[in-house]
Amino acid sequence: MKKQKAYCYLRTHRRVWGLAQKHLAALLGYQSRTAVSRIEAGKCVPSLEIAFACQVLFGVPPDAMFPHVYQDIEERAMARIYRSYEGLLQSSSIPALRKRELFEAALRRAVTKPKRFEGV
């Protein structure tokens, strides 16, 4: 089975509104369309400023616009959280219990959060 590549929805939303890459680049504050092209192709990760600018423009939150980036970050963050959570399992102090509560909530969210791959 061939592996499916990760997609971002910037290209879809841009084309839905009839924007050229050059125009979108200008709206996002880039000098040329190259950066937009690279983000659309998944060759680079958009900065926080660009992700929020996309939300401002299209009304789509970053996790729905760039699900591949979000999932990548989520996986790595979850691994760190789980390691930390395991380290606290033996401890019964109040601060440790409070942190465990936070980590459990994060782990629950990761499992139950519906994946929002929003198309148009």
Add this chain to the structure above:
Amino acid sequence: MTHEIHHSFVLSLYPTSRGFAFVLFERNGALFDWGVKDIKEKHKNAKAFAEIRKLNDEYRPEALVIEATSDGEKPGRTSRIRKLYRMLVRLAAEEFIDIHRYSWKDVRSRLGFAGTATRHDIAQAVATQIPAFVIRVPKPRKAWMSESRWNGLFHAAALGLVYYQQTRCSNSGNPAEAQAG
């Protein structure tokens, strides 16, 4: 970023005399990608098939939607395009992709046309359902004008819309509605 994210796509195709048009829908019916590919070289079928295979490899669609043609006395499409459809059917079988074929009668009735409908009518009906295509609706064609290259896109989208209407009816559990066309 090579990790796997599961997207489910439906690829709708409409070959034209100049190449082919495609519309890629997500499983929930949302639009993901679309385009018109012109093939200018000789051996159009081979080139078009290679391009379609490239799309298939990139997006791994779950279903392929194409036009149903008849091989009778009045087939409606050229023998080259009918051959391309046969190649697509074979590709779908090889790659275990569901193939759905709809005739223009199905398309017209699903888009709400009781009798005949021009290509422009179909384009406008599609554009009302897919606002992203509004900017691509061609002007009504005069006798001396050649056909717009974007018409194929609307035909591909119309086939995709029929597919979604059909599957929604099937999923609603009303077989009469599903078969009613």
